[in-house]
Amino acid sequence: MMATTPFMLTEAIGLSAIPEPAVLGYFETFNRGDFEATASLFDAEGVLYAPFADPIVGKSAIATYLKTEALGMKLNPQQGMSQTLEDGNIQVQVNGLVQTAVFSVNVGWLFIVNSQPAIVSATVKLLASPQELLSLRPFTKF
Template identity: 40%
Template sequence: MTHLVQGSPIPTIDEPTLIAYFAALNDERYEDVAGLFAEEGVLYPPFEEPVIGRRAIAHYLHLEAVGMRAEPRTGELLTTEGTERRYRLVGNAQLPLFRVNVAWQFGLNPGNQITFVKVDLLATLEELLNYQPLRQQR
């Protein structure tokens, strides 16, 4: 059973950097999102090449994330490898035409900067191939 960490909108997570990431992403403040990354931080979007560096991440989000709302439901600290903390959060992303279950993995350095975010869609390939946009369904 998960619990809501006092003051956190993400159940079981009270990490300020992660809370700030989702707040800025959902408000479409992509420069603020990119500013949470380490200088050479990496965004691993599903089905695309890695996006490296703050400037490239902000640009990518301006192109690909408009109208998206990310809603993590649960999260946990996976490991503390060396000086990096790794988290995994699970929830969904609401896009203009559909909703999909998502898992996010984050790495945070000792300065609480994001070293990487890996975004995985939690759908089978068959489910994704059978997706019909809402406007095409009758």
């Protein structure tokens, strides 16, 4: 049986409530803009599944992608749940916001962390309706 542990992130508790050091490090290094450090938290063959992108595999590719696509973004995790999977890996689900200079959007993150602990995979899902997503992009007349 898999045990699940919910957690809430509040200003009083802060990011330290995230139970896995690699996941905590992901949010901390990302928000500092230290994308090399963020990528270093992944397993050698770790995968980042980002919205609207093919899977990004490996530390170098993840760092390059984040330097290109994530500049100026701030992650604001708010609540989550962790559980131990049957294979011994830890799954951490986190919901929160991604903020940019011009918009914020609800996001869900799903991390799989191995025993090293290193991130095996991180999946980023936009939790917005198609109408909300369309409003984030300037409309161009033809």
